[in-house]
Amino acid sequence: MNRNEVKNCLLCNAPLNSQMDWKRLFFNRFPKVICQECENQFEWCLHEQDEEVVSLYYYNEAMQDYLHRYKFMHDVLLSKVFREEIYYNLKNRKEMIVPIPMHPEKLKERTFSHVDELLKEARIPYVHLLEKITTETQGGKTREERMNTPQIFKLKKTVQVEGKEILLVDDIYTTGTTIRHAKRVLIEGGAKSVKAFTLIKSGFYK
C-alpha cells in the first residue's frame, strides 16, 4: 500500500530500528510498522475471554486515538498496525471468516472498509455473507436504543450458510448489538455456529 517500506513509526513517526531482525526474516513475519513505545501503550485483554467473542485489546486512550485516526481520519495505512496480532489469532481458526459489512453509502463516504482492510493486511481470507441495510451507526445511540434496533443486516442473495461454522469479525465490541444482530440473521439462515472476533473490546474498560 505504501510506496516504500515503512521506516518510521506509523503512529509517532519515530525512526524504526532497521537492524536486520533474523527471527523476523526466518519466520517470514510481518515487518514492524510501529515503535516499541507506541506498542506498549496498547493493552491486551486476552485474559478475560469467553468462547463466543474474542477481543484483542481494551479501548484505552491509545486505542481510542488509533481508531480515530484509522476509521475517522481515514488513514488507511494504519490497517497495518495490528496485522501480526490478527494473523496469529485467526490463522488457525477453522470457521469461515465473515467481516461485518458497511452500508454501501457509508462505504463510499469512508472510501474503504476498515474491517476488510485489517483482514487483508493480516493476509486472512474472508467472505462477505451479510449486507447492511441501515445507514445509522450504533455509535451515537443510548444502550436502550441499541437494544431495540430493528433489523440491521440481511443475508446476501445467493449465499449459502446452511451448516456453516462462522466467525464474525468487527473492529470494536461495545454492547454486542451488532454481533447479536448479525448472528441472528446467520443462524436463521441455517448456520451451525456463529462466534465473533474483534480487535477492540470497549465498555468493560474503566
Place this chain on the structure above:
Amino acid sequence: MKRKVQLTKARQYKGIIVEPEIREFFIGKVWSRENTPFSKEKIDRYIENNYFKVKPAISEKHSFFPFFNKKYICNRCSNDIQQEFVEFECARCRKICVYCRHCINMGRMSSCTDLLVWNGPSEKFPKHHILDWNGMFTELQQKASKELLDSIIQQRNHLLHAVCGAGKTEILFPAVFHCLQEGLRICIATPRTDVVLELFPRFQKVFPNTVIHAYYGNAPKQKGTAQLVIATTHQLYRFEEAFDMVIVDEADAFPYTYDISLQKAVWKSKKKGAPVALVTATPSVQILSKVKKDGWGYSFIPKRYHGHSLPVPRFESLWFYERQINKGRIPKKLALWTKSRIEQGEPFFIFFPTIHLMQKTAPLFQQIHPDILSVHAKDPERKEKVMKLRNEEIPGLLTTTILERGVTISNVQVAVVGAESKIFTSSALIQISGRVGRNVNFPGGEIVFFHHGISVEMDAARNEILRLNKEGFQ
C-alpha cells in the same frame, strides 16, 4: 458547440451576484470541495460560473528518464516526499487512489477529492490604518527596522538575524504599517501556536483599526477577511497566492528550516514577486548562503534590547544520569541545583531529552518540592502550568523541548539534563539559553548543560553565544 457553451458561461459569470460571505471565506485559500460551510449546490453553481479553479488534491508527475516512474505531489501542502503518499483501493472512485499523510490532520485529501481556489474578484483592503505605539528603539533596532522597511519597499527578501530577546516584534511594526497603508495583505507565520497567541493581542493593540485574524489548530471562527494574518506555518497550507508580504518568525520557535514542505507552503501562500522576511536567532548555513547568493537584505542584531550580554551556558558533568534516574535517584548535582533555585526563590525550567525520562524523574523532583510540575507537547494543561510558574504559584517546571522557545518568564533559571542528546542541536541549545536573562531587571541568570560527555553541538552553541556577545560589544 463547445464555443457556444463557453459563451453562455461567460455571460453567467457576470450575471451571478457574489455573496460577500463566500468571497471572504475563499479569497487566497485552497480548500477542500467537500468540506465547506456552504451547501454543495451553491458551491457547484459558483464553480460552473468560473468563480473557482478546481484541481485534484494529489497530482501525478511522470518521468520517462532515466526510469519510468510516477511521482506524486500534494496540491494542498506541496509535499513531494514519496514515502508520505499512500495508495489504496478507493471505494468512492473505484480506482487506486492516493492520499497525502503529511497534511492528513487537516482532513484527508486524496486523488479523487478536489481542491477549490478562488478565481473571482479579489478583495480591496483599506489603506487607512493607525499605528498606536510609542516605544523607543535602540540604535540597533532602529537600524534593522529601517533596513527591513527598505527591503520590503524594494520587494526584496530580507533576513533579520536577531538574538533571543532583541525585541524583534517591535522591529516589524514599521514595515507592517507601511504595507497596511498600501492596502496590502500581510501574513506573519510562526511554527508555534504559543507564539501566535502571544503576537495576536500585541498586534491588535498596536494596529487598533486593522482586521487581524489568528489562525492555528482549532482557532475560533473569525469574521471578515483579515488584512493581517497571524498564523502557524501549518495553517499556511490553506493559502495560495494570498499575501503581498510574508514574515516568517522562527526566532522563538522550532526551526522552520526543519520542514521543507513548510518552506514550500510559505512560497505558495504569497503572491508572485511578494517579498518574504525571515526572522531568526539561528540562521542555518543554507539560509545564510542563499541571502548572499540571491541578494537578500540582511540585518543583524547581536545584542539584547536591554543591552546586556547573553548568559553563557556552563557545562556540568552528570555521569550516568539515566542509570541513576532509572534506579530512582536524582543525580546529586541536579538535586543541589534545584534546591538552591528554590532557596533563592528563582523560577526554573529543567529540560529533558525525552518525555519518558522526564516522567520518570518527575516524582523524584516532587520529593524535593511537591509543587514542581512537568509539561510536554500533548499536555492539555500546558498553558495553565506555564501560567502558574509565571504567577509564582509553583517553583519550577520540568519540560521537553516544547518550551524551548516562545516562553518568557522573568528571572527564569535553566538547566538542560542530557544536553549531549541528539535532540539538543546547537540551535536548540542556543534557543534554550535564550530563555534566560530576558528581563531588564534580571539580565543575568543560570544556564547549565548537564551532560554525560560534551557533544559537538553543545560546544558549537556555547561558541556561538560567545561570538554574539563579542560582536554585540565591539
